Amino acid sequence: MEKKNFKAFTNLNPFKKNAIQLCGQEFVDSLTANGIYAKDDKFWIEVNRKLNIPDNAYDQRKIREKVEREQALAEEIAREKAEMERLLSNKKKFDSKNRNDWTIVVFELLETDEHGNKFVAECTKSSGAKLTTQLFETSQEAYSRACNLVDENEKQSQKYRRFIEHYQVLKPLYLMLIYLSGGDEHYDYLKSRPKKRGIENFIGVSFYNGFDYDIIAQLEKEGLLERSTTGDSLILFKKGMQVARDMLKTINIDGVERLLEQRNYHEDYINYKSQSEEE
Incomplete structure (x- = not known):
């Protein structure tokens, strides 16, 4: 870093000849006489001290260069914008x-x-x-x-329209799932004091970003779905799809009917029996 500070402040490479040029032959010879050579960090510490070079000269130069680049870029963008406006006029x-x-x-x-x-x-x-x-x-x-x-x-x-159609339906369902699956959360610094777990330090309901393992396991046992080998995805089977569709038909949420209509073809899929299923 001492060499970088020297170069940043003087715009010269950290060579002995440059140190001599700025500090004088006598000063450099005094360092050499004390066993301090240009290859040593101590040499450049002494040189920088002689020249009053700040310890953060390198960092300060990098900051200045960054500011200058950003300013030059901003000016170039402004020039291009002005020229474009002139042409379009x-x-x-x-x-x-x-x-x-x-x-x-x-x-x-x-x-x-x-x-x-x-x-x-x-x-x-x-x-x-x-x-x-x-x-x-x-x-x-x-x-x-x-x-x-x-x-x-x-x-x-x-x-975006498709997202909004799904969001208006999934929003209450997600909130219900999080609410029913979560537990009360209080400020950490008061958790060790049970008597303080009350209304004055209540945050909300906490929920780990994932489905309850035991519930998923039970749904899998009932043949409604199956987890991937890695456990990070699920496949909802026909039986589970039918249960889900029947439940959605009973929920009074704006947009549900439209989403169900978009997937009405699933009814044919659910009712269809392939040869392997019949066997």
Whole structure:
């Protein structure tokens, strides 16, 4: 670290000749006379002390370099943004097409960017959502990229809608499972004092992130499911699926009926008897 501090402070490599240049021949000779050589950390401790080099010079330089890099990057991003805004402020409509619930408009800029690109596409959905492509050399490239953006956005939106449909049903079920499977949790520093386990230090109900082993074992014994060899996943058999579907039909939770309808084909799967099952 002493050599790193020397280099960071002086911008010179930690060589003996550089120490002589800064500290003088007489000083270095005095160190050598006392058996302290440039290969030793002690040598550079003395050199740094002579030059008043801080013990954290290397760390401080790294911090400064990081700040400078971040500042340079921020400035570059700001320049690119300003240039893009300037280019986009001078554009004219080139073509317009509809795709699903989106309108894709391709614009041509009055001048190209530094890479020769001059076409950009803006996508607007009826709901007000907007997407913009980067610049491209041709209108076809801009339009193709816009189509990809629209399709990806619709894909993600559909994925999110499916998640919400499941979440509104699973939320109360998960909360019920956690609540019924958990135990009272109090602040740790009072746990050793039973008389203090009360309302004043109650946190909530704690639940280990997993299903109760004994319950899973019993369900497996009844032939409703099976654990994987590693125990980290479960397979719900037809019998268990039917029980689950029958229970869900009795629960008054918004969205349950829709999810059951999406899996109505499971009824055919459950009722179907393969040759191996019949045997």
